[in-house]
Amino acid sequence: MDNQDEINLYDIWQTLVTHKVVFWISFFIVFSTGIFFSLTKQPIYEYSQLVEIAGYTNSVGNNINLISPDTEQTRIIKFYLPKILKEYKYQHPDNKQIFDENQITITKNGDSNLMLSIQGSKLNFSLYQEIVNRIIDKMTNNIAPAVNTRKEYLINYLNNLQNQLNQENQTNALLSELITSKRKNDALNVRAGNIELMQRVFAINSYRENIVDLLEKISSLKLEKETLHESRAASELMVSKDPIGPTISTMIILSLVLAFFAGFITVLITNFFYKINIPK
Numbered sequence: 001m002d003n004q005d006e007i008n009l010y011d012i013w014q015t016l017v018t019h020k021v022v023f024w025i026s027f028f029i030v031f032s033t034g035i036f037f038s039l040t041k042q043p044i045y046e047y048s049q050l051v052e053i054a055g056y057t058n059s060v061g062n063n064i065n066l067i068s069p070d071t072e073q074t075r076i077i078k079f080y081l082p083k084i085l086k087e088y089k090y091q092h093p094d095n096k097q098i099f100d101e102n103q104i105t106i107t108k109n110g111d112s113n114l115m116l117s118i119q120g121s122k123l124n125f126s127l128y129q130e131i132v133n134r135i136i137d138k139m140t141n142n143i144a145p146a147v148n149t150r151k152e153y154l155i156n157y158l159n160n161l162q163n164q165l166n167q168e169n170q171t172n173a174l175l176s177e178l179i180t181s182k183r184k185n186d187a188l189n190v191r192a193g194n195i196e197l198m199q200r201v202f203a204i205n206s207y208r209e210n211i212v213d214l215l216e217k218i219s220s221l222k223l224e225k226e227t228l229h230e231s232r233a234a235s236e237l238m239v240s241k242d243p244i245g246p247t248i249s250t251m252i253i254l255s256l257v258l259a260f261f262a263g264f265i266t267v268l269i270t271n272f273f274y275k276i277n278i279p280k
Helices: 004-019 020-040 069-091 122-179 187-227 250-275
Strands: 047-052 055-057 063-064 105-107 113-120
Touching: 004 020, 004 250, 020 055, 020 250, 047 122, 055 187, 069 105, 069 113, 113 122, 122 187
Parallel strands: none
Antiparallel strands: 047 113, 055 063, 105 113
16 A cells, blocks of 8 residues: 555656646746735725714613614615615716625624724725715614604603693692691681691692602603714724735735645646547
Protein backbone atom coordinates (compact mmCIF):
# COMPACT_ATOMS: atom_id res chain seq x y z
CA MET A 1 0.00 0.00 0.00
CA ASP A 2 2.87 2.31 0.93
CA ASN A 3 4.62 1.51 -2.35
CA GLN A 4 1.45 2.27 -4.27
CA ASP A 5 1.15 5.64 -2.48
CA GLU A 6 4.77 6.43 -3.26
CA ILE A 7 4.24 5.57 -6.92
CA ASN A 8 1.14 7.76 -7.09
CA LEU A 9 2.90 10.72 -5.48
CA TYR A 10 5.89 10.23 -7.73
CA ASP A 11 3.64 10.08 -10.81
CA ILE A 12 1.91 13.27 -9.74
CA TRP A 13 5.26 14.99 -9.22
CA GLN A 14 6.48 13.85 -12.62
CA THR A 15 3.29 15.13 -14.20
CA LEU A 16 3.77 18.54 -12.58
CA VAL A 17 7.41 18.68 -13.70
CA THR A 18 6.49 17.63 -17.23
CA HIS A 19 3.83 20.29 -17.53
CA LYS A 20 5.43 22.91 -15.31
CA VAL A 21 4.99 25.61 -17.92
CA VAL A 22 1.24 25.01 -18.00
CA PHE A 23 1.18 25.01 -14.19
CA TRP A 24 2.97 28.36 -13.84
CA ILE A 25 0.97 30.00 -16.61
CA SER A 26 -2.30 28.96 -14.93
CA PHE A 27 -0.93 29.95 -11.52
CA PHE A 28 0.18 33.37 -12.75
CA ILE A 29 -3.16 34.13 -14.46
CA VAL A 30 -5.30 33.18 -11.44
CA PHE A 31 -3.01 34.79 -8.87
CA SER A 32 -2.64 38.02 -10.90
CA THR A 33 -6.41 38.21 -11.30
CA GLY A 34 -6.87 37.72 -7.56
CA ILE A 35 -4.28 40.40 -6.74
CA PHE A 36 -5.89 42.80 -9.20
CA PHE A 37 -9.36 42.42 -7.66
CA SER A 38 -7.93 42.54 -4.12
CA LEU A 39 -6.21 45.87 -4.74
CA THR A 40 -8.85 47.54 -6.91
CA LYS A 41 -11.99 46.39 -5.12
CA GLN A 42 -13.65 49.22 -3.19
CA PRO A 43 -13.78 48.44 0.54
CA ILE A 44 -17.32 47.92 1.82
CA TYR A 45 -18.42 49.66 5.00
CA GLU A 46 -21.60 49.38 7.02
CA TYR A 47 -23.71 52.48 7.55
CA SER A 48 -26.32 52.45 10.29
CA GLN A 49 -28.89 54.83 11.73
CA LEU A 50 -31.29 54.31 14.62
CA VAL A 51 -34.92 55.36 14.08
CA GLU A 52 -37.40 55.82 16.92
CA ILE A 53 -40.95 54.71 16.17
CA ALA A 54 -43.81 57.13 16.85
CA GLY A 55 -45.14 56.87 20.38
CA TYR A 56 -45.13 58.40 23.86
CA THR A 57 -44.06 57.76 27.45
CA ASN A 58 -46.66 56.66 29.98
CA SER A 59 -46.84 57.51 33.69
CA VAL A 60 -44.53 54.65 34.72
CA GLY A 61 -41.86 55.57 32.18
CA ASN A 62 -42.57 52.92 29.55
CA ASN A 63 -42.48 53.75 25.84
CA ILE A 64 -45.79 53.06 24.09
CA ASN A 65 -45.67 52.72 20.29
CA LEU A 66 -48.42 53.99 18.00
CA ILE A 67 -47.36 51.30 15.50
CA SER A 68 -45.56 48.02 16.12
CA PRO A 69 -41.92 47.66 15.01
CA ASP A 70 -42.83 44.54 13.00
CA THR A 71 -45.50 46.40 11.04
CA GLU A 72 -43.22 49.36 10.36
CA GLN A 73 -40.40 47.03 9.31
CA THR A 74 -42.69 45.30 6.81
CA ARG A 75 -43.90 48.63 5.40
CA ILE A 76 -40.35 49.86 4.84
CA ILE A 77 -39.26 46.71 3.01
CA LYS A 78 -42.39 46.17 0.90
CA PHE A 79 -43.64 49.70 0.27
CA TYR A 80 -41.37 52.59 1.29
CA LEU A 81 -38.00 51.39 -0.01
CA PRO A 82 -39.11 50.26 -3.52
CA LYS A 83 -40.99 53.52 -4.00
CA ILE A 84 -38.04 55.60 -2.74
CA LEU A 85 -35.56 53.89 -5.08
CA LYS A 86 -37.95 54.28 -8.00
CA GLU A 87 -38.38 58.00 -7.26
CA TYR A 88 -34.62 58.48 -6.88
CA LYS A 89 -33.86 56.76 -10.20
CA TYR A 90 -36.45 58.93 -11.91
CA GLN A 91 -35.04 62.12 -10.36
CA HIS A 92 -31.39 61.15 -11.02
CA PRO A 93 -31.36 59.22 -14.33
CA ASP A 94 -27.61 59.80 -14.85
CA ASN A 95 -26.56 58.73 -11.37
CA LYS A 96 -24.84 55.33 -11.43
CA GLN A 97 -24.56 55.05 -7.66
CA ILE A 98 -27.98 53.46 -7.28
CA PHE A 99 -27.92 50.35 -5.10
CA ASP A 100 -30.47 47.59 -4.94
CA GLU A 101 -32.77 46.72 -2.07
CA ASN A 102 -30.50 43.90 -0.90
CA GLN A 103 -27.91 46.42 0.33
CA ILE A 104 -30.17 47.67 3.09
CA THR A 105 -31.44 45.75 6.10
CA ILE A 106 -33.96 46.77 8.75
CA THR A 107 -33.80 45.14 12.18
CA LYS A 108 -35.55 45.74 15.49
CA ASN A 109 -33.44 47.44 18.13
CA GLY A 110 -35.34 47.24 21.40
CA ASP A 111 -39.10 47.70 21.73
CA SER A 112 -39.37 51.15 20.11
CA ASN A 113 -36.49 51.44 17.63
CA LEU A 114 -35.50 50.19 14.20
CA MET A 115 -31.92 50.00 12.92
CA LEU A 116 -31.44 50.90 9.26
CA SER A 117 -28.20 49.40 7.92
CA ILE A 118 -26.62 49.83 4.48
CA GLN A 119 -23.52 48.14 3.10
CA GLY A 120 -21.57 50.14 0.56
CA SER A 121 -18.58 52.27 -0.36
CA LYS A 122 -17.55 55.44 1.46
CA LEU A 123 -17.80 57.23 -1.87
CA ASN A 124 -21.61 56.91 -1.71
CA PHE A 125 -22.15 58.40 1.76
CA SER A 126 -24.35 61.24 0.50
CA LEU A 127 -26.52 58.77 -1.43
CA TYR A 128 -27.04 56.57 1.61
CA GLN A 129 -27.82 59.61 3.76
CA GLU A 130 -30.50 60.73 1.32
CA ILE A 131 -32.05 57.25 1.11
CA VAL A 132 -32.22 56.95 4.91
CA ASN A 133 -33.69 60.46 5.24
CA ARG A 134 -36.38 59.60 2.69
CA ILE A 135 -37.27 56.44 4.59
CA ILE A 136 -37.65 58.42 7.82
CA ASP A 137 -39.77 61.03 6.00
CA LYS A 138 -42.06 58.26 4.72
CA MET A 139 -42.40 56.86 8.23
CA THR A 140 -43.16 60.32 9.65
CA ASN A 141 -45.71 61.26 6.99
CA ASN A 142 -47.48 57.92 7.31
CA ILE A 143 -47.90 58.12 11.08
CA ALA A 144 -48.59 61.90 11.23
CA PRO A 145 -52.43 61.58 10.99
CA ALA A 146 -52.47 59.10 13.89
CA VAL A 147 -50.23 61.37 15.98
CA ASN A 148 -52.41 64.41 15.28
CA THR A 149 -55.58 62.47 16.12
CA ARG A 150 -54.04 61.27 19.37
CA LYS A 151 -52.92 64.79 20.22
CA GLU A 152 -56.41 66.24 19.64
CA TYR A 153 -57.92 63.49 21.78
CA LEU A 154 -55.47 64.25 24.62
CA ILE A 155 -56.18 67.99 24.45
CA ASN A 156 -59.97 67.47 24.61
CA TYR A 157 -59.68 64.87 27.35
CA LEU A 158 -57.40 67.12 29.40
CA ASN A 159 -59.84 70.03 29.04
CA ASN A 160 -62.73 67.84 30.20
CA LEU A 161 -60.75 66.56 33.17
CA GLN A 162 -59.67 70.08 34.06
CA ASN A 163 -63.31 71.28 34.02
CA GLN A 164 -64.31 68.31 36.13
CA LEU A 165 -61.49 69.07 38.54
CA ASN A 166 -62.61 72.68 38.85
CA GLN A 167 -66.14 71.54 39.68
CA GLU A 168 -64.86 69.08 42.26
CA ASN A 169 -62.73 71.80 43.87
CA GLN A 170 -65.67 74.21 43.98
CA THR A 171 -67.95 71.60 45.56
CA ASN A 172 -65.27 70.62 48.05
CA ALA A 173 -64.68 74.27 48.99
CA LEU A 174 -68.41 74.85 49.43
CA LEU A 175 -68.81 71.86 51.74
CA SER A 176 -65.79 72.89 53.76
CA GLU A 177 -67.23 76.35 54.14
CA LEU A 178 -70.59 74.96 55.28
CA ILE A 179 -68.95 72.79 57.91
CA THR A 180 -66.74 75.61 59.15
CA SER A 181 -69.58 78.12 59.33
CA LYS A 182 -72.14 75.72 60.74
CA ARG A 183 -73.84 77.14 63.78
CA LYS A 184 -74.09 75.20 66.98
CA ASN A 185 -77.11 73.00 67.03
CA ASP A 186 -79.93 73.54 69.49
CA ALA A 187 -79.99 71.20 72.40
CA LEU A 188 -83.06 69.46 70.98
CA ASN A 189 -81.41 68.98 67.55
CA VAL A 190 -77.93 67.92 68.54
CA ARG A 191 -78.22 64.40 67.14
CA ALA A 192 -79.66 65.51 63.83
CA GLY A 193 -76.96 68.16 63.53
CA ASN A 194 -74.21 65.62 64.16
CA ILE A 195 -75.60 63.27 61.54
CA GLU A 196 -75.74 66.07 59.00
CA LEU A 197 -72.20 67.10 59.87
CA MET A 198 -70.92 63.52 59.43
CA GLN A 199 -72.61 63.29 56.06
CA ARG A 200 -70.92 66.46 54.90
CA VAL A 201 -67.51 65.25 56.15
CA PHE A 202 -68.01 61.97 54.27
CA ALA A 203 -68.94 63.90 51.14
CA ILE A 204 -65.80 66.04 51.44
CA ASN A 205 -63.59 62.97 51.75
CA SER A 206 -65.27 61.45 48.72
CA TYR A 207 -64.72 64.61 46.69
CA ARG A 208 -61.10 64.75 47.80
CA GLU A 209 -60.53 61.19 46.56
CA ASN A 210 -62.06 62.18 43.25
CA ILE A 211 -59.76 65.18 43.08
CA VAL A 212 -56.67 63.01 43.73
CA ASP A 213 -57.73 60.60 40.96
CA LEU A 214 -58.32 63.47 38.57
CA LEU A 215 -54.93 65.00 39.37
CA GLU A 216 -53.21 61.65 38.65
CA LYS A 217 -55.05 61.27 35.35
CA ILE A 218 -54.23 64.85 34.35
CA SER A 219 -50.56 64.36 35.24
CA SER A 220 -50.38 61.14 33.20
CA LEU A 221 -52.11 62.70 30.19
CA LYS A 222 -49.88 65.78 30.30
CA LEU A 223 -46.81 63.52 30.25
CA GLU A 224 -48.24 61.62 27.29
CA LYS A 225 -49.04 64.87 25.46
CA GLU A 226 -45.54 66.28 26.10
CA THR A 227 -43.71 63.11 25.01
CA LEU A 228 -45.96 62.25 22.06
CA HIS A 229 -43.84 62.27 18.90
CA GLU A 230 -43.77 61.09 15.31
CA SER A 231 -41.22 58.62 13.96
CA ARG A 232 -37.83 60.33 14.03
CA ALA A 233 -34.09 59.74 13.77
CA ALA A 234 -32.61 58.69 17.10
CA SER A 235 -29.01 59.00 15.88
CA GLU A 236 -26.95 60.27 12.98
CA LEU A 237 -25.88 58.05 10.10
CA MET A 238 -22.80 56.26 11.41
CA VAL A 239 -20.19 54.32 9.43
CA SER A 240 -18.20 51.34 10.67
CA LYS A 241 -14.57 52.04 11.56
CA ASP A 242 -13.22 49.13 9.54
CA PRO A 243 -14.43 47.60 6.27
CA ILE A 244 -16.65 44.55 6.49
CA GLY A 245 -15.79 41.30 4.74
CA PRO A 246 -12.32 39.84 4.09
CA THR A 247 -9.27 42.11 4.30
CA ILE A 248 -6.81 42.61 1.44
CA SER A 249 -4.25 40.26 3.04
CA THR A 250 -6.91 37.55 3.43
CA MET A 251 -7.95 37.94 -0.20
CA ILE A 252 -4.30 37.68 -1.34
CA ILE A 253 -3.83 34.46 0.64
CA LEU A 254 -7.04 33.05 -0.82
CA SER A 255 -5.84 34.02 -4.31
CA LEU A 256 -2.55 32.22 -3.67
CA VAL A 257 -4.30 29.02 -2.57
CA LEU A 258 -6.75 29.21 -5.47
CA ALA A 259 -3.89 29.80 -7.92
CA PHE A 260 -2.06 26.64 -6.75
CA PHE A 261 -5.29 24.65 -6.97
CA ALA A 262 -6.09 26.01 -10.44
CA GLY A 263 -2.57 25.24 -11.66
CA PHE A 264 -2.75 21.68 -10.36
CA ILE A 265 -6.16 21.06 -11.94
CA THR A 266 -4.97 22.55 -15.24
CA VAL A 267 -1.94 20.23 -15.26
CA LEU A 268 -4.11 17.17 -14.65
CA ILE A 269 -6.48 18.15 -17.47
CA THR A 270 -3.56 18.85 -19.81
CA ASN A 271 -1.96 15.52 -18.95
CA PHE A 272 -5.25 13.72 -19.56
CA PHE A 273 -5.59 15.12 -23.08
CA TYR A 274 -1.90 14.57 -23.68
CA LYS A 275 -2.24 10.86 -22.98
CA ILE A 276 -5.32 10.60 -25.17
CA ASN A 277 -3.50 12.11 -28.13
CA ILE A 278 -0.44 9.86 -27.80
CA PRO A 279 -0.64 7.20 -30.57
CA LYS A 280 -0.68 3.66 -29.30
